[in-house]
Amino acid sequence: MLISEDGKRFYTRLRPGHRQHTHQGIIEHDDLIGQPLGREIISTTGHRYLVVEPSVAELMKGVKRNTQIIYPKEAGRIIFKLNIFSGRRVIEAGCGSGALTLALARFVAPAGRVYSYEARPEMLANARANLEKAGLADVVTFTQGNIADGFAENGVDSLFLDVKEPWRYLPQAKSALKPSGFFGAILPTTNQVSELLNALKVENFGGIEVEELLLRRYKPAPGRLRPQDMMVGHTGYLIFARNVPLDLTPSARQRKINWKNRAADAE
């Protein structure tokens, strides 16, 4: 990643013979390859750039977008709540521009796997290109198709739905998830959240939670510390739940004890 003196950021994969065009001249990849990070480099027009390793968050912001992406503040939370780490197997649908795919891939690598579904072929192609650029495509299986037909995998640790009507696909999600597996979804409107909550209860999901994250940035001036004037007011509501198989919870089936409400109340 290159940061210009005026704060613009450029994300690129270094390849011998290639060059990075910026608004302030050109930088040869060959001048970067093999050189230490954390240093300055001078462009062909004499402008200075700082060369740093990008974080996952910065890689996510750098994906080529043809949809609204999931932002790093939500992605960090999703990784945590869905218990994604090295070696885990996780399903994601739909992958959109691949920003969350990138984060999931980063955290399951090297031994785990991301199964990423997307209905629209051009989206899938763009997401795949974004993952390749980030060097993480080898831990992702991309599938183009309609998730109403079910997922090809089963026993996965976690499953995340970023689709308009996630409540339509809960039986498919339960089939793919291992018992006690982690379910998550993101939705922009309160009406959708209500609809999904209804369906999660019908499908006997447990430990249901709804939340939203507000990130407040500050101007980092030591003598004039203050929040930034504008902030993102809304990206989406996050919904989390656990896969509780009906045949393992006789009380839910027979005696109507409602595990999920109790679990959720305990938060």
Added chain:
Amino acid sequence: MLISEDGKRFYTRLRPGHRQHTHQGIIEHDDLIGQPLGREIISTTGHRYLVVEPSVAELMKGVKRNTQIIYPKEAGRIIFKLNIFSGRRVIEAGCGSGALTLALARFVAPAGRVYSYEARPEMLANARANLEKAGLADVVTFTQGNIADGFAENGVDSLFLDVKEPWRYLPQAKSALKPSGFFGAILPTTNQVSELLNALKVENFGGIEVEELLLRRYKPAPGRLRPQDMMVGHTGYLIFARNVPLDLTPSARQRKINWKNRAADAE
């Protein structure tokens, strides 16, 4: 993890012959070992428990505490911003009760390493016990000592300070971090944030950011969706920066171009 019908949660490591005492009877570990997750189990007094795999967030909440811990909402953000994933090497000081240590260990495993420093021996012992209980102690090197004397490691990818006066240890942090490495800290008061920002600029850190995260939970009732009455109003301010070596940025040294301000302004 066991969840009782009335929502209480119990975290335990299963060992043959052991038993879990709860407020509602006893559960034999032997009845859990080898059994599927996502199912009910009945205690000696006839009470039902749901058996699920705990997430990292749940493990963090379950640590035995003798200090204020870093909460999962901040930990998820720290993992993301410090670029912690499988194989990375990260220093943390001080480890306190080990809640963040646990999260760092979970994400660097199996190939990475957490170097955790703590001045108070009894804290260190408790943190180590918490990590052992979570099965993650083998990727952590605990060191008891004063970080004013410097860190034993160098070239680490990331470094996080959860100490009262982090501004005192920035030269030591720079020595331990690789060029372009990720620095982070958490502080409760605005006065401390100002002090740290000052020191970060003096020490030529780059890409300085200050932020806080607000997590808003909702009651998951589909027909009466609403935020919870009370929320956590403050845990701490998060500060992030990048290690920019002075000898690699001649303009910062000679011509007083201030990389870090520009980078921060770009947010």
Added chain:
Amino acid sequence: MLISEDGKRFYTRLRPGHRQHTHQGIIEHDDLIGQPLGREIISTTGHRYLVVEPSVAELMKGVKRNTQIIYPKEAGRIIFKLNIFSGRRVIEAGCGSGALTLALARFVAPAGRVYSYEARPEMLANARANLEKAGLADVVTFTQGNIADGFAENGVDSLFLDVKEPWRYLPQAKSALKPSGFFGAILPTTNQVSELLNALKVENFGGIEVEELLLRRYKPAPGRLRPQDMMVGHTGYLIFARNVPLDLTPSARQRKINWKNRAADAE
């Protein structure tokens, strides 16, 4: 208002011969009457109290409650958005414990009037007592009854509904409000907000707005400035709109131009 050394607050109306019992002794009203504010007074047990004039916000917090009250942070906003000031006429239903009634009365006095409706007689009696204690009952007309039967007043400047199903009473509200008059409501759940928004559009209300206010308090320590640990996460959603008579907006009636959407979009 009396503030004890340990921060407890006591609200009282001074009457000759009366006395205020506290957790730290007794204070004679006669010792307060005619004395300057902003001073200390000593109770019978030797404890010190600070004597100050209560603000409207403090009076609201001091009402005897038999219901959830509207909090000062929302009340200040409601006063502003409903354009309540000296001389205005405003309808409120239901009055509950009278906390908002008190604020409305304070701001319309001396020449204006609050018409306060409440279905439950014991609520009304308590609200009336709270207003009398605050010395503001003379600008309030209390009516016990069902607002489904309509309001006795018409041409009022503003109207506020704090009832469970405000969407049932919009025709009555329109009849009571002057053209362009200010409508407001408070509701705890998103489902109720959706229902009210639907009804407001059907009834041709204009300039519809939905909002919520978050108040974040800080510990006032100059050297350790920080937000308080816990904050109120939710009291209610505020909905505001303007009374646009159908017979004055031929385009809404004939040509289906939707004034209220456009007005709301302009926010």
Added chain:
Amino acid sequence: MLISEDGKRFYTRLRPGHRQHTHQGIIEHDDLIGQPLGREIISTTGHRYLVVEPSVAELMKGVKRNTQIIYPKEAGRIIFKLNIFSGRRVIEAGCGSGALTLALARFVAPAGRVYSYEARPEMLANARANLEKAGLADVVTFTQGNIADGFAENGVDSLFLDVKEPWRYLPQAKSALKPSGFFGAILPTTNQVSELLNALKVENFGGIEVEELLLRRYKPAPGRLRPQDMMVGHTGYLIFARNVPLDLTPSARQRKINWKNRAADAE
């Protein structure tokens, strides 16, 4: 106030023979004078406008600005916390563009008075013009001058400072305020808040509070209810306190009991 079909708002005082120019034609004031509010009017180019009475909040947004103004969300809170209502006397410095002046004037009218100080003559002239346009100039006394020289009034109920270094003027504020009177200030940075808190304690102010208000607007779509994408992240910190005369609080003077800390802790 006129609202166009595309949501633009125009604020004007009606005067016979005058006309309002808009981006969509001209509207004759004579066509508005004496006509009912809440109705449509057609401009010379055939465009429709909705005619409504502006609220105080809308008048504030409509002031001609040559400075950052205090926003309605803070103004509503200030009115409440400073106990501003009909008949009260309040000092404000500096008045800036007069947005808060307008709100104070609206709430003290008709019997009360606002004493508004401003150092810069061109600011004062603009603020006065804004108050005249709103029809509220007759309850405001404007004074051009340096408040370091003190205020001409004394025994006022409330006093609000919107200046860069309010801590310089606390003795002057105490002289002008009645005992137990209400003090308020707004400041953008945490460093300024710390400085003011220090000075308030030195000057024996009581009941000190620091807070900030976050206003979250929603898109008023019943079937797609959600917060707006962007929100205002910061306008300023509000600081409130009470004037506690030293000669009325012997314990503060002699025995070092610190009333204000205790009062503040009680929040």
